[in-house]
Amino acid sequence: MSEQHIKLPEGSIEKTTTTLNLGPTHPATHGVMQNILELDGERIVSADQTIGYIHRAFEKLAERRPLYQITTLTDRLNYCSSPINNMGWHLTCEKLLGLKMPKRVDYLRVIIMELSRISDHLICNSIVGVDAGAYTGFLYVMQYRELIYEIYEEVCGARLTTNIGRIGGFERNFNDIAFQKLEKFLKEYPKVLKEFENLFQRNRIFMDRTKGTGAISAERALNYGFTGPNLRAAGVDYDVRVHTPYSSYEDFQFNISVGTTGDNYDRWLVRNQEMWQSLSILEQAYQKVQEFKGAEAEVYHADAPEYYLPKKEDVYTKMEELIWHFKIVMGETQIPVGEVYHSVEGGNGELGYYLISDGGRTPFRLHFRRPCFVYYQAFEELVKGSMLSDAIMTMSSLNLIAGELDA
Amino acid sequence: MSLTNETIQARITEKFGDQLLNIEEPYGMLSFEVPKEMNLKVLNFLYDDEVLKFRFLTDLTAVHYPDDKGRELAVVYHLHNMEDNIRIRFKVFTDINTPDVYTATGLFSAANWMERETYDFLGVNFVGHPNLKRILNVEEMDYFPLRKEFPLEDQTRIDKDDEMFGRG
Numbered sequence: 395m396s397e398q399h400i401k402l403p404e405g406s407i408e409k410t411t412t413t414l415n416l417g418p419t420h421p422a423t424h425g426v427m428q429n430i431l432e433l434d435g436e437r438i439v440s441a442d443q444t445i446g447y448i449h450r451a452f453e454k455l456a457e458r459r460p461l462y463q464i465t466t467l468t469d470r471l472n473y474c475s476s477p478i479n480n481m482g483w484h485l486t487c488e489k490l491l492g493l494k495m496p497k498r499v500d501y502l503r504v505i506i507m508e509l510s511r512i513s514d515h516l517i518c519n520s521i522v523g524v525d526a527g528a529y530t531g532f533l534y535v536m537q538y539r540e541l542i543y544e545i546y547e548e549v550c551g552a553r554l555t556t557n558i559g560r561i562g563g564f565e566r567n568f569n570d571i572a573f574q575k576l577e578k579f580l581k582e583y584p585k586v587l588k589e590f591e592n593l594f595q596r597n598r599i600f601m602d603r604t605k606g607t608g609a610i611s612a613e614r615a616l617n618y619g620f621t622g623p624n625l626r627a628a629g630v631d632y633d634v635r636v637h638t639p640y641s642s643y644e645d646f647q648f649n650i651s652v653g654t655t656g657d658n659y660d661r662w663l664v665r666n667q668e669m670w671q672s673l674s675i676l677e678q679a680y681q682k683v684q685e686f687k688g689a690e691a692e693v694y695h696a697d698a699p700e701y702y703l704p705k706k707e708d709v710y711t712k713m714e715e716l717i718w719h720f721k722i723v724m725g726e727t728q729i730p731v732g733e734v735y736h737s738v739e740g741g742n743g744e745l746g747y748y749l750i751s752d753g754g755r756t757p758f759r760l761h762f763r764r765p766c767f768v769y770y771q772a773f774e775e776l777v778k779g780s781m782l783s784d785a786i787m788t789m790s791s792l793n794l795i796a797g798e799l800d801a
Numbered sequence: 802m803s804l805t806n807e808t809i810q811a812r813i814t815e816k817f818g819d820q821l822l823n824i825e826e827p828y829g830m831l832s833f834e835v836p837k838e839m840n841l842k843v844l845n846f847l848y849d850d851e852v853l854k855f856r857f858l859t860d861l862t863a864v865h866y867p868d869d870k871g872r873e874l875a876v877v878y879h880l881h882n883m884e885d886n887i888r889i890r891f892k893v894f895t896d897i898n899t900p901d902v903y904t905a906t907g908l909f910s911a912a913n914w915m916e917r918e919t920y921d922f923l924g925v926n927f928v929g930h931p932n933l934k935r936i937l938n939v940e941e942m943d944y945f946p947l948r949k950e951f952p953l954e955d956q957t958r959i960d961k962d963d964e965m966f967g968r969g
Binding site: 445446449451453454455457458489490614616617618619630632637638732733734735737744746748750758759761763767768770771772800801 | 827828830832856857858859860862864865877879883886888890909910911913914915918922936937938939946947951953
């Protein structure tokens, strides 16, 4: 057949596989990353990932920025759950500086982090649905992501790249509207999540598409450095919130949801179950926040004048506050010498910050342990031998965020 | 939580003795340093030992200390024992002119991209790595951007010199 069309040189071996460039701007990649797939018919023979299309040199930039300016860099890692990144960064700094947060701040942070975990999982799970051909769920749950974003807006004024919170607490107290919106969310969301779950969980088509595809064993997952829902789907009950509690997570009752097979379906189920757990944490946290009375109910930051900006009216009237304000804004506060690794449970895994300070005003070295950078390298092993359409499902169910991949 | 920093320290000192240097516990994490030829031996020992069981590579990166002549580059490993839930950190230092360190890819698949990233940004040459090429930067790049000799700011600016940042 081919002889009629192309005359191959003498002795050449005809290529029997097809090369397909999946990405960097393919609609199914959900982010700027490239996969060069070798296909035998529709089966994948090999996959070669190219990443780095939106690399922005955050680690280098961070070496010239005072601590509080690095928060905006962390926004842009996993932009589906920026508040978790922000909080993780604040917690890292607070660990280095030796600051202790009041309980109310911890609980408010838990509220923000769990809201963003829900929004992260919501996006990931509904995108898995979209890739399987179910668009309705995605559009439906967007309303509730919107509500979560409105809560962020009340607290920090931003929606996507939030820059929420400060080293030493929050920039302002939660206002009444924020709490009203949180109440609305807690009231309405369980019903919506239930409906969303009903759309997919026992859906024959969805199950056929996801069961048994992109599977990984617990042993391989650990060897590949998987963390977060992807590791739990393989059956390992590792959760940073439970194993190394930060921000008073030890005060909350919740379960770690695990899967068994580590395939796309289990990953979906684990994320879904985690949203229910997050809801329960949210309810507990909101209750705990309401228990604070009187002056305690107004606490939203620690007493850390060296790192936490003073009130504006004090800056205008008091000398000392003016000095602190100037020093903080100009980035003239010396950071203590130290080396610290701190990790939080991000939307898609263990998000770690490795911060080295030599006593200057900026970090000497900052390294982000980005969960999806670590586990994306397993992609070839996950999809080898499977169909092209399964590879697309696998890619979305891994929850790859290009911003985090490339840092 | 049966495993404590003291037990780990006792066990590795018993095995490696004087070759462990600078044993510290900054912020509760046991951290030490070994000669760079020893990195695989230490990793293997930590992995295989039936008490230590450090079988999860959390993070691998490098740091450039330009003033530390002869040992400018430090490769930093963060390991995690998930059963006892304890972490350790260890470092190997290498000369910047011969930045050859053995690869950990044989032990951890996760090390593959982490080492590529470290090579990409700091130029650590991981001996035995199956595919040591740049990962985030363009292939044509001929320098290692996270090394300290590459300043971020425009060098003609005087308002942002090192003195302004507490290091003059």
